[in-house]
Amino acid sequence: MPRLIYAFLLSLINIPYLSAQTRAIEFPDVPGFRTLKCDFHIHTVFSDGSVWPDIRVQEAVKDGLDAISLTEHLEYQPHGSDLPHPDRNRSYQIAKELAKPYDLLVIHGAEITRSLPPGHANAIFISDANKLNIRDSVEAYREAHRQGAFVFWNHPNWIAQQHSGVATLTDLHQMLIREDLLHGIEVVNDLTYSDEALEIALEKDLTIMGTSDIHGLVDWQFRLDMGGHRPINLVFAKDKTEEAIKEAMFAHRTVAWFDNLLVGRENVVKPLVESCLKVKEATYQGPSAVATVEIENISDASFLLKNHSPYTFHSDGDIIIIKPHQTTVVEVKTLQQMTEFELEMEVLNAVVKTNAHPSIVLPVKVDL
Amino acid sequence: MPRLIYAFLLSLINIPYLSAQTRAIEFPDVPGFRTLKCDFHIHTVFSDGSVWPDIRVQEAVKDGLDAISLTEHLEYQPHGSDLPHPDRNRSYQIAKELAKPYDLLVIHGAEITRSLPPGHANAIFISDANKLNIRDSVEAYREAHRQGAFVFWNHPNWIAQQHSGVATLTDLHQMLIREDLLHGIEVVNDLTYSDEALEIALEKDLTIMGTSDIHGLVDWQFRLDMGGHRPINLVFAKDKTEEAIKEAMFAHRTVAWFDNLLVGRENVVKPLVESCLKVKEATYQGPSAVATVEIENISDASFLLKNHSPYTFHSDGDIIIIKPHQTTVVEVKTLQQMTEFELEMEVLNAVVKTNAHPSIVLPVKVDL
C-alpha cells in the first residue's frame, strides 16, 4: 500500500526502509565459535507478561536473535484466573510451534520465583517446568539439576528485594553454587547493570548473564525508536544448536550486551572486540609520517577506545569512537614511516570487572 | 539511565525526545463540537489478538486517543483452550479498570462474527456481550438493538469474504438497515480503504467508520517508525462522554483518519479542515502585488491542496502542501494590492465520495 505518510520522509534524506533487518542485532563470529544472540529471560501472558508468545517470537526474529527462552514465573500468576494453565510448559510449547518457520531456537525454561534468598532464578534447558513448581526452593533447584538445567540468579541487584541495589552473596547462594545448583548470575537485567554481580560472577566462577526480562514490549521498554536495543547474551557456541549453546554457557563463554556496553570475562570479550574491528587499509600521507589507518567496525557496538600506544593521533586526542557498521579513519603519528606497527587501545565500552576495561591490540600493516 | 546509545543521536541534530506525546494524534476541535479520537475495533488475547488489554490501553494513551472499544470476536476464540473466559465481558472489564488512571473512555463492545452476509459487525455501547453470543445472526443484531447498541458492518471489502474487494450490499444488509439494526459501515479497516463502502454509507445513510482492527502491535502494523499512524475515527461530540460520543455516531458526525486521508461527509469534513488551517498573517512584498500568506496547520494531516482561486502562485504550481504542525508560506499573485481576498482550495487528501474531494475557502486579510 502506498503509505502517503512516510513517502517523502524515506527518500528525501535517503534513510533506508527501517525494516526488521535493520533492527537486527549484529556481532561477528569469533575464532572457533559462532556468536549467538540469546535472550533467556522473557515473560508472556502465561505469567505476568502482557503479550501472547507469538509477539515474543516476532520480536526475537526482528531483533535477529538465535535463541530465546520464555521463562514464566512458576508461582506468580496474576492472570491465573483468566488463564489457569495448570501445565507450566504451555508457554514453551506455543512458542516452539510458532518459531518453526524461523531460524530461532526456543529453549525450554522457567523462573523459580522466591523471596531473597535465594531470590528469583531461571532454569533453562529443562524438560518439565511443572516439576519445578514445588514449595521448597532448594528442592526446586535440585529438580532443575536433575533435568540437566542451567540455572542462573536473576537480578541480584533488584531493589524490590535488595534495597541497596548491591548484589550480595548469601550462605544459601554459596551452598547452591557449591552443590552445582547455580551456574550463572545476571549482571545485566532489563534496564540495570551491576558491577557487584560481575564481581560475584568472577569470584564464584559463574556464567555472566544479560537478559531483557521483558514483560511489556521490547520496542517501548528499550526505546528502539531512539536507537536502543534489548539487553541480550552473546553466547559463543560451536554450533547453532541447543546442545552447543548449553555447552557454551556451562563453559562461561558469554558476554552481556547492554546499552552499548559489552560485559564479560577478559578472555571472552577480547576476541569478540578483535573480531568486530578490522584494519582495512593504512597508508602514509605523502612523505609524511602520519599514517591514515582505516578501521572497519562490523558490529553494532559503538567502540569507545582510549589510546595506549606510544603514538599520538593527528586528528584526535587519546579517546576515539569507532562507529558501528562503518569505517573510521584514525591518523597516527608514527614519527617515521614504518611498514607495520601496533595500536594498543583500552575498550571503554567493555567491562571485565568493576571499573576495568579490556585492552586490545590492532596490528597495522602499511602499504608503502 | 544514561543510554549510551542515542546520546549523540538525539542532540546533535536537535531531534527532540520522541516521547509518547509526539506520537499522539492531534486534530483541533470544530465549531460546536469536540474532536474526539476513537478506535472502536480492537482485539486482545481474549479473542484472536496477541496482547493483554493493558497494552491496548497503553497504545491508546500513547496515540492520544479519547475512547476505545475492545471488540472481541464472540464466536471465534482461537486461544479458548488456554483462556476459556465464558464471560465475554471480561476483556472490557479489565481494560475499563486499567484505563482508570488515564483520560481514556473504554466503551463496551463486541464483534458479531459471521460469514457473509451479514459478515462481521461490531456492536458498541452494549451492556452484556454474552447475550449477543447466539446462533442466529439477526437475533444477535436484535439483542444489540435491545441494549441500545450502535452497530457497524466491519470490513465489507475484506477479500477473505469478498473476493472482489468491492463492498456490496445484500438483501440482508438492506433489511438490517431498514429495521435500524445496522448504523455504520467501515470505510477504513486496518490497512484498507473502500470507495464502495463510502458510497454505501452515503446512499444508505450509515455512519462512516474507520478503525484499526488491530490484532498485533499498533507500532508494527502501522509503521509508526516510518511516521505512520493507526486508522481511527474522529468523532465530533458535544462532550467527552460516552453518551455524547454515542449521540455523535448516530448523528453521522464522524471522519475516518487513514494514512493521511480524511474520509467523511462533506458537511463534516469541511469544518474539520477549516479548523485545521488558519491564515496567520498576510502582507504584500514591498510595492508588489504578490501577497505572502502564512497558513498555519495545527493538525497531523499533511494537506494536499489544489488551487481553484482566480490567482496563480509565485512559488508554486496549483498544488501545494500544507505541512502538519507548521506554518507554510504561500505567495499569491493578486494582480493588485487588496485588503482582503479568498483562496478556494480543493482538499485532495480528503474524500467525500469516490474520487471527489471537498473544497474549502480560506479568507485572507492583508496588513497593508
Add this chain to the structure above:
Amino acid sequence: MPRLIYAFLLSLINIPYLSAQTRAIEFPDVPGFRTLKCDFHIHTVFSDGSVWPDIRVQEAVKDGLDAISLTEHLEYQPHGSDLPHPDRNRSYQIAKELAKPYDLLVIHGAEITRSLPPGHANAIFISDANKLNIRDSVEAYREAHRQGAFVFWNHPNWIAQQHSGVATLTDLHQMLIREDLLHGIEVVNDLTYSDEALEIALEKDLTIMGTSDIHGLVDWQFRLDMGGHRPINLVFAKDKTEEAIKEAMFAHRTVAWFDNLLVGRENVVKPLVESCLKVKEATYQGPSAVATVEIENISDASFLLKNHSPYTFHSDGDIIIIKPHQTTVVEVKTLQQMTEFELEMEVLNAVVKTNAHPSIVLPVKVDL
C-alpha cells in the same frame, strides 16, 4: 578522522553516510535521449555572487550536474573596484579549467542585464562575452546571435521589475522572438515558478527554462538540509556534449525541475515520467481480484498521482504518492483476475500548462 560527533548518529539509525553522491540529482534517460542535468544561470564574485568559481564547480559536482554556465552580469559589477576584470570571459575560463578533473561541461555564457523591457537575459554557447557588453540592448542580442548563442529571458516574473509578478510579453519581446534573437524563457528562477511564463513559452514557441540563479550558497538557498534541491533544467540530448545540449535546447527538449515539480511540454514530460516509473511485478492476492502492483520509481521526484483508471484501489483513495528511489505497492481492484490491464494516472507534480497536468498510462502485466 574519527569525528566523535556523528559517530552514533550515523550508525544507530542506520542512516548511510550522506555523501556527495546522495545529494546528486537523479533522473533516468528517456527513449532516444540522455537526460542531462543543467544549470544555466549562476553567479560568482565575478559579478554579484559571493563565491569564487571553484565553489560553483564543487556544488555542481555534488549535485550531479552534467553542465553549468556561469552567467555573470556584463554590466552590473558590484565587486568591480576590488575585482576589475576587464575581460568578461574570465569567470568562464577559471571554471572551465577547474572543471577538468570532473565529468562536468562548462558552457560559455553571460547575462545581459537591462531594465524591462527587455529585462535580463542569458546568452549561452557564446564565444566572447566582451562583445556583448554594449550599450544598445537589441545590438547585444544581435551580437549573441552572431556568436550562435541560445538566449533566454530571465525571471520575467521578477517583482523588482514587474510588480504584479505576472510575466508579460512586450512588443520588444515579440520583436526579439520574431527575429530569432530570443529562444527561451525562465519558467522557474531561484525560488519562483511562473504559470504565465509557461503560457508565453507555449504560445511563442520558446524553450522552457529552469535555473537556480544562485548568488550565495546552493546549500543554504535551497535548504539541502531539509531535503531541498536546486532548480535545474533537465535537457534531453543525443549525447553529453556541448553541441548536443545546444541542439536539444533549440529543439525545446527541456523540463524545469523545481521543488518536486516537473514543468515542461507534454510530449517531453510524459516520456520522462514514464521512464521514471516502472511496474516491477503484479500478482493477485490468492483467489481475489485485488492485484498487488509494485511500482518502482528510479528518480528523485516524489510522484503525486491521481487515478483515472476504471478501477478503485484497495488501500488508497484516488491520490497516491510514488516515493523517489523506492518501490511502492498499489492494490488495484480489477473486479476479475486479468492477465493485463492499464492504470491511467494524472501526474499532479508535473505541469504542462496553467493548472494542467499530464496523464500517463502504466501498463500492468500480471503473473497469474
Add this chain to the structure above:
Amino acid sequence: MPRLIYAFLLSLINIPYLSAQTRAIEFPDVPGFRTLKCDFHIHTVFSDGSVWPDIRVQEAVKDGLDAISLTEHLEYQPHGSDLPHPDRNRSYQIAKELAKPYDLLVIHGAEITRSLPPGHANAIFISDANKLNIRDSVEAYREAHRQGAFVFWNHPNWIAQQHSGVATLTDLHQMLIREDLLHGIEVVNDLTYSDEALEIALEKDLTIMGTSDIHGLVDWQFRLDMGGHRPINLVFAKDKTEEAIKEAMFAHRTVAWFDNLLVGRENVVKPLVESCLKVKEATYQGPSAVATVEIENISDASFLLKNHSPYTFHSDGDIIIIKPHQTTVVEVKTLQQMTEFELEMEVLNAVVKTNAHPSIVLPVKVDL
C-alpha cells in the same frame, strides 16, 4: 514558499525546522566571565579562500559566533591577478561593514606566511596589515607587536611543513616567545589536533588556540549535515568587546572546541564543564538506597564521563554520556540514603595535557 519536498519530512517525525539557530554553537558563561565563541583563522578570496567576506559573516552568524577575524595571507595571493588589492586591510574593512547588522565583532587580523621556522602565524588586533607585509619574518612580528597585536603560531603540526606532524619548538620560536612576540599556539587547526602543541602551550606559557582555518565552506569542511561543528576558540572575557577578548587571550583564558573535544588549561576547562552540567533533582527510589540523579547539560558538548566516586551505578558501568541540551538520569547506589553526596567524574572529552583529562565534582542534594 511551500516547499513540496520536505513537507512530510519535517512534521511526521517532529524534527523542528533546522534553522540558523539550531546550528548555533552553545556554551554557558562561567563564573566571572562571558563565554565568547570566536574563530580567529579564516580566509576569503582576498587570499586563498573561495568566498567573498559576506559568506564568512553569514557562516559566523549561523554558527552563533561572537567574534571572527579574517586572516588573509599577506604574502600568498593566488587570486592576485584578478583581485590585486594592494591594501591588505580590504578584507577586514568589507567584513566589518557587512557585520554591522549583527551582534558579531570583526577583529582586524592577518596571516604572516613563512616557511618553517617560524612557519605561519596570525596577528590579530592589528591596526594596519600592510605594515606587516615585509620580507624579514622577525621584523613582521616586531611590527605586529608595535601594533599591540596578539600573535599565535598556526598549525605547528602541519605535515606540509613538518613531516612528522609533531609540533616542534625551534630556537627561533623560543626567541619570539622570550621577546614577547609570540603569544599563542594552535592546538587545533582545521581537522587536526596536536598533543605536542598543547605541551608547548603549557610549557612555554602560550595561549591555547583552536581555529577553523576555513578556506572553502564551513558546511562542507566540518560536515554540518552529519552534526559536525567548526573548530573554534571559547574565550572567557569580562565583556563582549574587542578589548575584553584581547585581555582574555593574553591572560590564557581560552578553550579550543574541536570535534566534541574541549582542550584547555585545567583551571579554565573545569569551571566551563561545571557550568555546562547541573544537577537538577535527586531522589531515592522508594525505600531503596538508589538515588536517581538528573543531570542537565546546557551545552553542545556530549560529555563522556568516567566515574571516580566511591559509588557504583545502577544502570551503567563507570562510563556515562551526558547528552548535549538534555537531562540525563544517573542512578547512584549510595549504600544508604543520604541528604547529600558528591560525584567525582573524569571528563574524557576534555584534554588538559597529553592523555590527561580534568576531573570535576558534581555536588548532589537529595530531596528526601
